[in-house]
Amino acid sequence: MDLILWRHADAEDGIPDEARKLTARGEKQARRVAKWLTERVPEGTRVLVSPARRAQQTAKAFSRDFETSPEAGTGTTPTALLKAAGWPDRGSTVIVVGHQPVVGQTIALLLTGEASDWAFRKGAVWWLSSRGRGDVAVLAVISPDLV
Numbered sequence: 001m002d003l004i005l006w007r008h009a010d011a012e013d014g015i016p017d018e019a020r021k022l023t024a025r026g027e028k029q030a031r032r033v034a035k036w037l038t039e040r041v042p043e044g045t046r047v048l049v050s051p052a053r054r055a056q057q058t059a060k061a062f063s064r065d066f067e068t069s070p071e072a073g074t075g076t077t078p079t080a081l082l083k084a085a086g087w088p089d090r091g092s093t094v095i096v097v098g099h100q101p102v103v104g105q106t107i108a109l110l111l112t113g114e115a116s117d118w119a120f121r122k123g124a125v126w127w128l129s130s131r132g133r134g135d136v137a138v139l140a141v142i143s144p145d146l147v
Contacts (some may be wrong), residue, residue: 005096005125026122033123044092048072052099054097103120104116105127
């Protein structure tokens with residue numbers, strides 16, 4: 001299984017948190033990363049997206065065919081996120097568009113066994129692959145500034 005964790009792109013400040021929308025910079029970041037993903041992910045990739053507006057807007061740059069999932073939202077945990085994605089047993093690629101700190105914590109959990117607070121840039125992607133026996137390979141780490 002391949003798991004792609006995508007942090008929402010740059011968003012406006014404001015309240016309520018769930019209603020914050022992407023900035024012009026964030027829209028550009030989302031389009032750039034979406035183009036990069038489109039050229040690489042297989043057809044039929046499942047996309048799980050936080051209910052927050054900024055995550056929904058980020059995902060729409062890639063696909064309009066996605067599932068809104070509270071397990072990808074601001075109040076989730078790494079364990080809930082991984083369960084919703086079907087990690088590590090799902091047979092296909094899954095993209096999760098979510099938030100800090102949980103996306104960084106999820107990567108830390110998969111790579112070290114502990115859900116530490118790892119930095120994760122806005123709009124960035126970590127592409128991980130389950131290699132069986134608990135092994136995880138990092139296939140790519142992409143920042144919007146690099147694509």
